Amino acid sequence: MGLQAYLTLAAVVFCIGFFGVITRRNTIGILLGIELMLNSVNINLVAFARFSGDVTGMVFTVFTICITVAEAALGLAIVILLFRVRRTVTADHLDLLKG
Amino acid sequence: MSGEVVAFWCLSAVLVGSALAVVLTKNLFHAVLWLALALTGTAGVFLLLDAEFLAAVQILLYAGGIVTIVVFAIVVTERLVGERISQTSRRIAGGAVVSIVLVSLIASAVMQRPLADVRPPMAEDLTREIGDTVPTRFVLPFELLALLMLAALMGAIYFARPED
Amino acid sequence: MTGDGTFALAALLLHALAFLVLAVVAPLRRLGRPAAWFSILCAAGSLVSALLAWQRHAGDAMSRLVWEWLPAQGQTLATVGVLADAESTIMLTLVALVACLVQVYSLGYLSDEPAPSLGRYYAYQSLFAFSMMGLVLAPNFVQLFICWELVGLCSYLLIGFWYYKPEAARAAVKAFWITKAGDVGLLIGIVLLWRQSGTFDLTEMRVLVDNGALPLAGLSLITFCIYLGAVGKSAQFPLHVWLPDAMEGPTPVSALIHAATMVTAGVYLLLRTEWLFALTPDVLLIVAWVGAFTALLAASLACAQDDIKRVLAYSTVSQLGYMMTAIGAGFAAAGFFHLLTHGLFKALLFLGAGAVIHAVHGNDLPQMGGLARRMPQTTVVFLVGTLSLAGIPLFGGFLSKEEILGAVWAGGLTGPFVLLMMVAFLTAFYMFRVVFLAFFGTPPARDTHPHDPPMTMALPLWILAALSLGVGIYFAVAGPALPFGPAEHEFTSPDWLMPAAVGAAVGGILLAWLTYQRRAIDAATLASALGPIRHAALRRFWMDDLFEGVYGLGLLGFSRLIGWIDRYLVDGVLNVVSAWTVTSGDDLRTMQTGRAQDYVYGVALGLMILLLWVRWALA
Numbered sequence: 001m002g003l004q005a006y007l008t009l010a011a012v013v014f015c016i017g018f019f020g021v022i023t024r025r026n027t028i029g030i031l032l033g034i035e036l037m038l039n040s041v042n043i044n045l046v047a048f049a050r051f052s053g054d055v056t057g058m059v060f061t062v063f064t065i066c067i068t069v070a071e072a073a074l075g076l077a078i079v080i081l082l083f084r085v086r087r088t089v090t091a092d093h094l095d096l097l098k099g
Numbered sequence: 100m101s102g103e104v105v106a107f108w109c110l111s112a113v114l115v116g117s118a119l120a121v122v123l124t125k126n127l128f129h130a131v132l133w134l135a136l137a138l139t140g141t142a143g144v145f146l147l148l149d150a151e152f153l154a155a156v157q158i159l160l161y162a163g164g165i166v167t168i169v170v171f172a173i174v175v176t177e178r179l180v181g182e183r184i185s186q187t188s189r190r191i192a193g194g195a196v197v198s199i200v201l202v203s204l205i206a207s208a209v210m211q212r213p214l215a216d217v218r219p220p221m222a223e224d225l226t227r228e229i230g231d232t233v234p235t236r237f238v239l240p241f242e243l244l245a246l247l248m249l250a251a252l253m254g255a256i257y258f259a260r261p262e263d
Numbered sequence: 264m265t266g267d268g269t270f271a272l273a274a275l276l277l278h279a280l281a282f283l284v285l286a287v288v289a290p291l292r293r294l295g296r297p298a299a300w301f302s303i304l305c306a307a308g309s310l311v312s313a314l315l316a317w318q319r320h321a322g323d324a325m326s327r328l329v330w331e332w333l334p335a336q337g338q339t340l341a342t343v344g345v346l347a348d349a350e351s352t353i354m355l356t357l358v359a360l361v362a363c364l365v366q367v368y369s370l371g372y373l374s375d376e377p378a379p380s381l382g383r384y385y386a387y388q389s390l391f392a393f394s395m396m397g398l399v400l401a402p403n404f405v406q407l408f409i410c411w412e413l414v415g416l417c418s419y420l421l422i423g424f425w426y427y428k429p430e431a432a433r434a435a436v437k438a439f440w441i442t443k444a445g446d447v448g449l450l451i452g453i454v455l456l457w458r459q460s461g462t463f464d465l466t467e468m469r470v471l472v473d474n475g476a477l478p479l480a481g482l483s484l485i486t487f488c489i490y491l492g493a494v495g496k497s498a499q500f501p502l503h504v505w506l507p508d509a510m511e512g513p514t515p516v517s518a519l520i521h522a523a524t525m526v527t528a529g530v531y532l533l534l535r536t537e538w539l540f541a542l543t544p545d546v547l548l549i550v551a552w553v554g555a556f557t558a559l560l561a562a563s564l565a566c567a568q569d570d571i572k573r574v575l576a577y578s579t580v581s582q583l584g585y586m587m588t589a590i591g592a593g594f595a596a597a598g599f600f601h602l603l604t605h606g607l608f609k610a611l612l613f614l615g616a617g618a619v620i621h622a623v624h625g626n627d628l629p630q631m632g633g634l635a636r637r638m639p640q641t642t643v644v645f646l647v648g649t650l651s652l653a654g655i656p657l658f659g660g661f662l663s664k665e666e667i668l669g670a671v672w673a674g675g676l677t678g679p680f681v682l683l684m685m686v687a688f689l690t691a692f693y694m695f696r697v698v699f700l701a702f703f704g705t706p707p708a709r710d711t712h713p714h715d716p717p718m719t720m721a722l723p724l725w726i727l728a729a730l731s732l733g734v735g736i737y738f739a740v741a742g743p744a745l746p747f748g749p750a751e752h753e754f755t756s757p758d759w760l761m762p763a764a765v766g767a768a769v770g771g772i773l774l775a776w777l778t779y780q781r782r783a784i785d786a787a788t789l790a791s792a793l794g795p796i797r798h799a800a801l802r803r804f805w806m807d808d809l810f811e812g813v814y815g816l817g818l819l820g821f822s823r824l825i826g827w828i829d830r831y832l833v834d835g836v837l838n839v840v841s842a843w844t845v846t847s848g849d850d851l852r853t854m855q856t857g858r859a860q861d862y863v864y865g866v867a868l869g870l871m872i873l874l875l876w877v878r879w880a881l882a
Contacts, residue, residue, distance in 0.1 A: 020122030098857030
């Protein structure tokens with residue numbers, strides 16, 4: 001299989017994750033969508049690295065995974081805090097910035 | 100049809116299917132489990148791309164770490180709210196249209212030019228090469244990453260501290 | 264080219280030094296009298312320098328001491344410095360002399376003034392003297408114009424010296440406005456002249472004119488514009504209305520600025536550019552007629568005034584008209600001669616009037632009367648000044664007035680000549696009216712006991728009186744040869760001129776004597792005989808009303824129109840635009856739902872645009 005196949009697969013997964021981000025009402029659900037999107041980016045990075053014969057992309061994937069973990073931990077902490085403060089899990093209710 | 104192609108299609112099916120399940124399932128807990136499957140599928144794709152180390156990291160950190168955290172968060176919030184959190188979606192049609200347009204645009208951009216089909220030869224042991232590169236060539240991003248992790252850790256602790 | 268401009272420059276810079284020290288060293292200024300003495304010291308040094316400069320520049324000697332200023336594209340646009348020749352140094356001497364005497368005199372006159380205010384007064388005085396000297400010595404039009412404006416500013420500051428008096432503040436603004444109206448003409452004239460000749464420099468321009476290299480087309484307009492500046496500054500009709508009001512300032516200020524020096528700047532300007540005006544005889548004719556008319560108008564106004572300073576102010580306007588007429592007749596030297604003698608005796612008259620005002624604490628003639636007994640010294644010097652102004656032989660004004668009348672006759676201007684003869688009669692009449700009313704006659708009942716002024720005030724009076732008399736006697740002995748200027752404009756007066764002029768003056772004196780001293784002619788009868796004229800004169804010939812009308816209808820109407828445009832058109836447009844902004848902002852506000860997911864749609868849109876752009880760019 002060529003590079004294009006892997007990139008297309010990543011694009012599909014990315015858009016599925018994007019769909020989750022814009023449709024989910026639950027904040028944790030949104031976070032799950034974001035995880036999917038990050039994953040597809042990782043696929044891209046590894047595929048490019050493999051097909052260009054350069055290990056850099058793979059090293060970056062390692063970094064991305066680490067950052068994703070940090071992001072997930074922090075995001076979930078924020079979710080818990082939101083629960084405490086606003087007593088809601090629904091993203092629709094979090095509209096303090098409404099104009 | 101070689102074994103790689105078969106494996107790719109199988110993995111793609113698993114990956115796309117589980118991803119769809121993640122975003123469509125009503126039950127939040129099930130969604131997390133589907134996510135774990137999707138992450139494992141990704142690890143399989145990594146294996147196809149000769150990145151064994153990354154596959155291992157993927158399973159350990161994602162499937163092991165993040166999924167655990169998310170489950171933990173669900174449990175905690177459900178306990179706080181005192182009811183079962185149902186997972187509903189809104190504006191599914193709009194989101195679907197946007198997503199499909201987006202994926203077709205990306206795919207057409209990918210297909211616009213012929214890209215490499217042949218894998219150039221790489222070092223036998225990619226794990227060793229990653230290990231050699233990180234603390235030498237990428238030492239600065241690596242250290243910055245450590246800093247970021249520390250900051251995230253402190254932030255998470257701060258947010259989750261008990262109420263006064 | 265003998266002599267150099269160093270002494271002239273020193274005279275100029277000493278006053279600048281006095282002003283700078285008084286302006287910068289505030290503690291010294293607030294001390295009052297020490298500041299005054301410092302200023303007087305500088306003025307005295309300046310007087311000595313000016314005298315030395317005059318001595319070195321007698322005859323045809325001329326020296327230029329200039330520095331480059333405003334360098335523009337390789338050439339110098341303007342210079343700054345001094346141009347010393349016979350005319351400018353003698354004018355410089357007059358300015359230095361009167362400035363010095365007035366500063367000494369002010370010490371006595373303003374003795375009741377609080378110390379800080381006295382320091383301020385002397386700072387203004389020094390600034391004025393510096394600016395006036397800069398104007399007199401200006402080698403080019405740029406410096407001349409700057410100093411021209413500076414003396415205008417000083418005039419404003421000094422008229423409004425008692426700024427807490429509403430009428431003084433009003434008079435200051437009026438003087439500034441009206442002279443400014445003329446200054447606009449001057450500025451336009453200077454710039455037009457520069458376009459025509461390519462230089463601001465007086466000497467270079469004179470060379471151009473002498474070689475016939477200056478194009479004559481449109482020159483009349485230019486000289487007329489320059490003349491407008493002189494009209495404003497020298498209080499010619501119809502811009503004369505500011506000068507009588509300027510009498511609200513302290514009397515020494517009136518003596519220095521509004522009699523001897525600043526108001527003569529217009530005459531001096533025309534004298535300096537005499538060779539330019541000679542090219543435009545039509546403008547010169549205007550100058551002559553306006554001058555003669557101004558002289559008559561102001562003289563008739565002076566007869567109806569009860570305020571001693573206003574009489575003198577109108578008299579100044581009238582005499583300025585005299586000088587202008589001489590210049591218009593093409594004999595600028597005669598006008599300049601009268602400028603100098605007038606500077607002496609009019610300063611004397613003003614300072615004498617100041618002494619009277621100081622003694623009786625009022626300006627009104629009816630409040631005075633019988634002062635000759637109580638103030639003998641003042642009476643003597645005032646009489647000297649009056650006789651000079653009336654043009655009695657052996658006194659300062661006699662020969663210069665004679666010169667002007669002769670010049671106007673020689674210039675073939677019969678009409679203005681007749682007007683000027685009438686003015687000679689009126690001048691003698693209104694001045695002796697003042698003398699008889701103030702110094703003779705029956706004193707009114709009053710509480711105060713007027714007495715001669717203190718030494719600081721008496722000394723300048725005596726010096727000026729001696730000079731007025733001395734100048735007259737000198738010229739009576741040495742003949743009317745002018746000690747300066749080119750002798751090319753020679754003319755011979757007809758033999759009947761002198762008796763006629765003296766006769767007119769004596770007639771005026773006699774009429775005043777009969778009316779106000781002997782009471783042989785009742786003043787009221789005289790007034791009623793001249794009913795309409797007197798009435799008109801009391802209303803100042805409606806000139807002020809005219810200006811007020813123009814101001815009220817024209818300027819205020821225009822301002823209201825502008826105000827309406829601003830309020831309804833400009834503001835209206837702005838209000839509409841601001842209302843649009845508010846409503847569109849209100850509408851756009853709904854875009855900000857506050858929900859993060861709605862914003863992600865924006866991200867998706869951006870991503871799509873990026874992808875489309877990539878496709879288009881790679882295609």
